[in-house]
Amino acid sequence: MANNTAYERLTAADTVFLRIETPHEPQHVGSLSVIEGGPLRDAGGRIRFDELQAHVARRVHRVPRLRQRVMEVPYNQARPVWVDDEHFDIDYHVRLTSLPRPGDGHQLAALMSRLQSLALDRARPLWEMWFVDGLADDHVGMILKIHHALGDGIANVDLALALVDLEADPPTDDPVPEWEPRPAPSPNDLLTEAVRDQLARPGQIARSMLDAMRDPRPAIDAVTNVGRTVVNFLAKPPPAPWNVAVSPHRRWVTASVPLAGVRTVRERHDVSINDVVLAACSGALRTFLLEHGDTDIEHRVIKAMVPVSLRGQSEHGDTLGNLVSLIIVDLPVDEFDPGVRLERIHAMTSELKGSGLVDGAHRILDIADAITPLAGPLTRFVSRTIPMNLVITNIPGPPIPLYLCGARFLRVFPYVEVIDNEGLTIAVVSYDDQLHFGITSDRDVMPDLADVAASIEHEFAVLAKRR
Numbered sequence: 001m002a003n004n005t006a007y008e009r010l011t012a013a014d015t016v017f018l019r020i021e022t023p024h025e026p027q028h029v030g031s032l033s034v035i036e037g038g039p040l041r042d043a044g045g046r047i048r049f050d051e052l053q054a055h056v057a058r059r060v061h062r063v064p065r066l067r068q069r070v071m072e073v074p075y076n077q078a079r080p081v082w083v084d085d086e087h088f089d090i091d092y093h094v095r096l097t098s099l100p101r102p103g104d105g106h107q108l109a110a111l112m113s114r115l116q117s118l119a120l121d122r123a124r125p126l127w128e129m130w131f132v133d134g135l136a137d138d139h140v141g142m143i144l145k146i147h148h149a150l151g152d153g154i155a156n157v158d159l160a161l162a163l164v165d166l167e168a169d170p171p172t173d174d175p176v177p178e179w180e181p182r183p184a185p186s187p188n189d190l191l192t193e194a195v196r197d198q199l200a201r202p203g204q205i206a207r208s209m210l211d212a213m214r215d216p217r218p219a220i221d222a223v224t225n226v227g228r229t230v231v232n233f234l235a236k237p238p239p240a241p242w243n244v245a246v247s248p249h250r251r252w253v254t255a256s257v258p259l260a261g262v263r264t265v266r267e268r269h270d271v272s273i274n275d276v277v278l279a280a281c282s283g284a285l286r287t288f289l290l291e292h293g294d295t296d297i298e299h300r301v302i303k304a305m306v307p308v309s310l311r312g313q314s315e316h317g318d319t320l321g322n323l324v325s326l327i328i329v330d331l332p333v334d335e336f337d338p339g340v341r342l343e344r345i346h347a348m349t350s351e352l353k354g355s356g357l358v359d360g361a362h363r364i365l366d367i368a369d370a371i372t373p374l375a376g377p378l379t380r381f382v383s384r385t386i387p388m389n390l391v392i393t394n395i396p397g398p399p400i401p402l403y404l405c406g407a408r409f410l411r412v413f414p415y416v417e418v419i420d421n422e423g424l425t426i427a428v429v430s431y432d433d434q435l436h437f438g439i440t441s442d443r444d445v446m447p448d449l450a451d452v453a454a455s456i457e458h459e460f461a462v463l464a465k466r467r
Contacts, residue, residue: 006182007071007081007190010149015079017148018070018122019379020419024248026119028126030145030415031160031429032112032254032438037138039168039406047133047140048405049096055163055405056129057090058176062162065150066093067179069125074187078194084181085125094129102136105254112143113252113443116415120147139410148417157397157429165403237303240285240389241292242423242445249443254413255453259433261464268467269339271346274394277435278304278329278349279342280463281392281426284455286333291451302331305388305422306349327352328387338462383419390424391416397429414438426456435460 010018021027042048060066068082099107111132120126126149132141144160151159257280265276285302294300308325329352332344393416402409413436414427425440437456441449 006185007083009081010070010079012079014149014151016379016383018080020383021119023119024246025417025419026117026248027149027417028116028120028145028147029417030116030143032108032413032415033142033144033409034108034135034411035140035142035404035409036407037135037140040140040404041138047096047131049131052131052405053090053094056094058173059163060090061177061179063159066125066127066159067181070122070149071184071190073194074191077191078197081185081190083184086181086184088125088181092124093127094131096131096133099132099134101134103132103134104136108132108135108141109253111141112415113250115143116145116252116417116440117248117250117443120145126150140407142404157395161398161402163404164409166398166400168403168406168408170403236385236387237301237389239421240289240302240424242441243389243421244423244442244445245420246418246423246442247444250418250440251443251446251449252415252438252440253450253453255437255439255456256411257435257437257457257460259430259435261460262435265342265460265463265466269342269346271342272349273430274306275342275346275349276460276463277394277428278306278331278345278392279338280456280459282331282333282335282341282345283338283459283462284452285331285390286335287455288452289333298334300333302333302390303388304329304331304390304392305386307391307393326386329392338459339466342463384421388422390422390426391418392426393428395427395429397431399430399432401432412436416440418442426452 017027037047040047040052065082067085067088069085070080071083072080097111099111115128115130120128126147128143128145130141130143130145132143135141146159262273262276265271266273281304282302286297289297289300289302306327306329308327327349329345329348332341335341335344393414395414397412402412409431411434412429412431414429415438416425416427418425418440423442423445427438427440428435429438430436437453439449439453439456446452
């Protein structure tokens with residue numbers, strides 16, 4: 001983006017998460033980290049919050065989006081734009097709270113659930129960071145909320161890495177460049193540009209048609225992939241207990257498994273880590289359904305929407321936004337044998353990688369976005385017709401320890417939102433030889449969500465023991 005440009009338009013993929021957001025379906029992601037407390041405290045044992053806040057303030061220039069807010073185009077005639085927030089206030093975004101000592105894991109998860117239930121303010125940059133004092137063992141919590149419009153899971157890991165260090169005693173930060181927010185465009189300017197772009201669209205379509213006539217193969221492939229995806233979308237699965245309307249209130253629990261055991265299973269069966277994750281989740285959901293009276297488990301179909309990254313290796317670190325599509329995986333909850341479940345998962349994911357559904361899903365969103373007056377309703381319709389019972393997303397995290405002001409991150413758990421009729425999301429991130437799960441549901445829909453977390457850990461242990 002040129003220096004004299006006052007705004008940058010959101011991509012179609014990023015805008016999706018603004019368009020589908022409602023007051024009871026906040027579309028942000030986040031994490032809960034547990035950090036060593038000692039290096040963050042003064043001689044009296046108090047958290048040096050001013051220093052933590054100043055550290056984040058020094059680092060936000062590395063990610064310009066953290067000082068930008070969303071500005072809508074009048075009458076929704078184009079996608080929104082990012083503009084500099086002339087009133088950026090680090091005190092608003094970086095906050096301190098506390099649990100009654102000694103706060104335990106259940107209390108911390110309850111606080112996390114409550115904070116993630118609250119939508120971010122669209123009049124400000126779309127992120128918050130909360131430090132949590134009062135934890136047992138002198139630990140400190142860090143809760144992060146980042147709107148999904150800023151980026152997918154990998155982009156948000158890259159964003160978080162800009163704020164932390166890879167060593168306990170890093171070199172001193174370079175002097176922070178002085179920041180002068182650029183004036184935002186006027187609403188009339190945005191509307192004029194939107195109308196100009198719409199008038200130019202017929203010519204762009206004509207040029208695309210000429211290109212297709214010269215070489216029709218890409219167009220044929222695109223149409224074929226979209227057609228396959230539409231057919232796939234029509235196969236709506238029977239609802240699971242969590243496929244109901246959600247309230248604004250969330251319930252969030254965690255699970256952890258050693259990554260070494262997961263690697264052993266992967267190598268023994270020649271599958272991917274994501275295959276192992278999906279197989280363990282399948283076993284846990286089978287247990288949950290049986291314990292909740294599912295009498296037809298042998299014929300039950302549970303479909304998981306699994307995000308697939310479209311991000312190349314060169315696009316890590318400096319490319320935010322959503323570079324992701326999806327596949328729909330049938331979880332074999334009808335299968336009793338854990339090993340057979342893993343084999344079936346691997347066969348299915350291997351087939352789906354070359355099916356064209358990833359490209360087709362991406363193009364369907366582009367088509368919805370191109371119909372400007374109906375882009376919002378169409379996007380919401382498409383998002384709610386995806387034939388899924390839940391989302392399972394696996395986010396590769398850093399394999400080495402991270403530090404904040406000299407304090408080591410001990411555990412990092414992800415958070416991913418839920419929406420109406422998709423009231424269960426299982427997110428996993430790898431960090432420092434562990435897989436950490438963050439499992440989200442509506443507070444009232446799944447009061448026994450902790451049972452799913454315990455079953456996931458059990459399923460990994462069973463797979464690790466099998467030869």
